[in-house]
Amino acid sequence: MTSTPEIYLLPSSPTFTCLDRFSLHPDPDAIEDSNGHVQFWPILTDVLSQPITSAASLVDTLETISTTLNGTTVPANDHLLLRNILEETPGFFLTIWTCIAKVALEMPVLFPKGYLPVLGRKSNEASFTRRQIACLVVHQFLRTLRAPAWRDDGMHDFGIWYSIEQRQKSAARAYLLALAKYFRDVVAKLDGEGGWNVVYTLRSVKSMSLSEDGEGLPLADIEIEVVAEYDTLPASLGLPGGAAVVASNKDVGFGQSATQEEVHVGISPEACPAVLITPRLSDDEVLVVQGAQAMINMTGKRRDIKVATMKAPDSEEKSWRDRMMLFMDALELDLDAKGAGLPDLQPGNVDREIRKAYTAFCSGGFRGVRTGLWGCGAFGGDPVVKVLILWYAASLARIKLTVVCDEEIRPVAEQLDAIVSAVNGHYSFRNATDIRQLLKDGPKDLRSHQQTALWFMNRLGAK
CATH class of the missing domain: 3.40.220.10 (Leucine Aminopeptidase, subunit E, domain 1)
Structure with missing residues (x-):
C-alpha cells in the first residue's frame, strides 16, 4: 500500500509540471525536466489572461487546461450541463469571471509554500482564510488540481458535474447552482481575507x-x-x-x-x-x-x-x-x-x-x-x-x-x-x-x- 504523503502539491508550485502539448508556455526557451515537462503555472497564467466572454470560450479554456494536464477532458466531456448553468447565471461573464480568474492567480501569494498540509501526517488541523478557500474552490472548478495520492475515483474536482449525461442530473445541476451562487455571492464580494477561517x-x-x-x-x-x-x-x-x-x-x-x-x-x-x-x-x-x-x-x-x-x-x-x-x-x-x-x-x-x-x-x-x-x-x-x-x-x-x-x-x-x-x-x-x-x-x-x-x-x- 502506498504511504500517505505529508503534503498536497498545488499547481503554483515550481515542481508542478506538465507536458506542454500545445506549446502554450510563454517562454519558448522554458527549461524541461528529464521527462520533457515544463512548469505548469506560467501556462495557466497565460491561459487565464485571455478574455472570456461566453460559455463557449470558457469551455475552450477548461478543455485546454484539462488536456494540457491530463491529455483528456474526461469526465467533463461535453460540458453541456455546465454551459447551461453559466448561461443562467446573471453577470457571470461580465463581472464574476474576472473575480474568479483574479482569485485563481493569487495562489502563489495565498499559498507561498506551494502545497497544502495533509491531515494526520504532521498536524491534525488545517485552517484557511475564506480567500484561500475560494482560491482552492476556483481551482477545483478550473480542474487544475491533480488527484491526491489516496484517491483514484476522480472526485477531487468538479469535472464530474459538467457533462449533460449524469447518474442523477438533478443532483449535479443543484451542485453547480450552489457553485455559481458561491462565485456570485462570496468570491465576487470577497473583502480581504474573507471574514473568518474555514477549519478542517x-x-x-x-x-x-x-x-x-x-x-x-x-x-x-x-x-x-x-x-x-x-x-x-x-x-x-x-x-x-x-x-x-x-x-x-x-x-x-x-x-x-x-x-x-x-x-x-x-x-x-x-x-x-x-x-x-x-x-x-x-x-x-x-x-x-x-x-x-x-x-x-x-x-x-x-x-x-x-x-x-x-x-x-x-x-x-x-x-x-x-x-x-x-x-x-x-x-x-x-x-x-x-x-x-x-x-x-x-x-x-x-x-x-x-x-x-x-x-x-x-x-x-x-x-x-x-x-x-x-x-x-x-x-x-x-x-x-x-x-x-x-x-x-x-x-x-x-x-x-x-x-x-x-x-x-x-x-x-x-x-x-x-x-x-x-x-x-x-x-x-x-x-x-x-x-x-x-x-x-x-x-x-x-x-x-x-x-x-x-x-x-x-x-x-x-x-
Missing part, C-alpha cells in the same frame, strides 16, 4: 474504556423529530450553536448523486477542498469542518431532491462561521445469508460505532447534534441499534441528540420514540452505562429491524 480537523480518540466511561453520567437529552421532508436550512444544519452529522464514506467528499454526504458537501463549496487533504478515515477518525457556508437549500431525498431558497442563520449571515460538519463513516453491514444474525450487535462493531460517534460528538464548540438515521441506508445499519449507540455517545459527550426522520419512515420514528420513552421511564436506567448494557444484552441472532424493535420494547416493558 481530523479527530481521533484512540484510548477509551467504553464499558466504564459512562459510569455516573446521566443520559443525554434525546429527541426523535419527524419532518415533512428533509432540508438543508440553517436549523437543519445545526445552527445556531449545534452541529450536524454528515454520514460519510471513508473517503470523504462530494459526488454525482444525492447521498446525505454528497448533498451537504455539494451545496457547501467551502467544504469541498477537504478532499485534497483528508486521507481515508480509519475506524477511530472523524473529520470536522467548521465555517463552510451552505449556498442553497435542498429538500427531499434521493431522486426527489429539489432546490429551494437558502435562508441566512437567525443571528446574521456570519453565523455560518460557527457551522460544524461532523463527517462520520458508519460500518457497511450486511445480513449474512447463512443466518449469522444481526452484525450491528457484534461487540466489535458496537464498540467501533460508539468510538466513531463519541470522537465526533466530543469535538467541542457546540451544544447539540442533529443526525439522520446514521448508517441505516445503503450501509445496512439497524435503526434501533444505531440510535442507542448515538445516544450513548451523546451521553458520554454530554450533549443533546436530535434524530431526524421524514414522513416516509414515520413508523420507524414512532418505534424509536417509544423505545426512548421506555428507557427514560424505566426504573433501572439511570446513567449512560445502562444504555451500553442494553446493547450488550441484545440477542445476536436477531434478523431484521422489526425483530430488533420488538425485542428492545419487550426488554423495556414498552407497549
